[in-house]
Amino acid sequence: MEAAGGVDINLTALGILLAVCAVAGVGYRMIVGVRRGYYARHSSWRDAPREFFAATGDAVMTGLGVGLSAGTIIFLLATLMARIGI
Numbered sequence: 001m002e003a004a005g006g007v008d009i010n011l012t013a014l015g016i017l018l019a020v021c022a023v024a025g026v027g028y029r030m031i032v033g034v035r036r037g038y039y040a041r042h043s044s045w046r047d048a049p050r051e052f053f054a055a056t057g058d059a060v061m062t063g064l065g066v067g068l069s070a071g072t073i074i075f076l077l078a079t080l081m082a083r084i085g086i
Contacts, residue, residue, distance in 0.1 A: 018071040025067020033059035
C-alpha cells in the first residue's frame, strides 16, 4: 500500500509490529500490575477474586494501550525517516 507522499507501507510488517508491541505491553503490565501489585497484598486470587480480576483487566487494558502506542510511535518514526531519506 502506498500512502500519500509516496511512502510504501508493508501492512504485514505493520501488523506484526503492532501485535508484538501489544503482547510485550500486556506481558509487562501483567508482571508489574498483577504479580507485584496484587500478589504483594494477597497470597491467592481466591483471597479477593474481584480485586484480582480488576487488577488483571487493568493490566490487560493498560498493556494494550502502552504497547500499541509504542508500536505507533515506532511506525511514525520509521515513516518519517523513510520520507526524509535517512
